[in-house]
Amino acid sequence: EVQLLESGGGLVQPGGSLRLSCAASGFTFSSYAMSWVRQAPGKGLEWVSAISGSGGSTYYADSVKGRFTISRDNSKNTLYLQMNSLRAEDTAVYYCAKLGPRAVAGTDDAFDIWGQGTMVTVSS
Amino acid sequence: AIRMTQSPSSLSASTGDRVTITCRASQGISSYLAWYQQKPGKAPKLLIYAASTLQSGVPSRFSGSGSGTDFTLTISCLQSEDFATYYCQQYYSYPPTFGQGTKLEIK
Numbered sequence: 001e002v003q004l005l006e007s008g009g010g011l012v013q014p015g016g017s018l019r020l021s022c023a024a025s026g027f028t029f030s031s032y033a034m035s036w037v038r039q040a041p042g043k044g045l046e047w048v049s050a051i052s053g054s055g056g057s058t059y060y061a062d063s064v065k066g067r068f069t070i071s072r073d074n075s076k077n078t079l080y081l082q083m084n085s086l087r088a089e090d091t092a093v094y095y096c097a098k099l100g101p102r103a104v105a106g107t108d109d110a111f112d113i114w115g116q117g118t119m120v121t122v123s124s
Numbered sequence: 125a126i127r128m129t130q131s132p133s134s135l136s137a138s139t140g141d142r143v144t145i146t147c148r149a150s151q152g153i154s155s156y157l158a159w160y161q162q163k164p165g166k167a168p169k170l171l172i173y174a175a176s177t178l179q180s181g182v183p184s185r186f187s188g189s190g191s192g193t194d195f196t197l198t199i200s201c202l203q204s205e206d207f208a209t210y211y212c213q214q215y216y217s218y219p220p221t222f223g224q225g226t227k228l229e230i231k
Binding site for chain 2: 035037044045046047050059061062095100105107108109110111112113114115116117
């Protein structure tokens, strides 16, 4: 069964850091681009970041550029999101999502598999 | 960034109804459009990609159409499990962007 399982969320103070992980199973992880998408409480979906299958190309939303870093360890089938200088507006459920097989770059296909999400709360 | 605008923002309907949700892109995106369904407390689920291709396992009562800037998601005969929030998303250009969502509620 294809599965994505996020972890690492929690409560952090403004200016703090957090690292999210997403463990993948049931597919050849290194063959697919992966993304993080977030959803603030009661709000819609916002794409955050993406990475190519090899990890050689990364992409960021303007709202997180310079503060967040996406990476992957294909030997461990795991995707990461390092979040620094966190702000209240980063409070959201963070989903990892797999891009479909048609992706050539890191963002040019639909998200066909999603994890269950992990909650990040930035508050003092 | 390409702006995606859905209408309506909310919709009340009854089981058995046919409903249509519209998504408009601020510029042409060819057919690089996906539709997702999200239920409360759950992750989004891909329904349709490439504007009209049904994802494996999705019931045939869901259909999508359109190209360029105007797209529709149609549910032909609403079932109880279809009451949820629906999002469109363009993946034609970076960054990928989502519509604001359409909440489908029971009348």
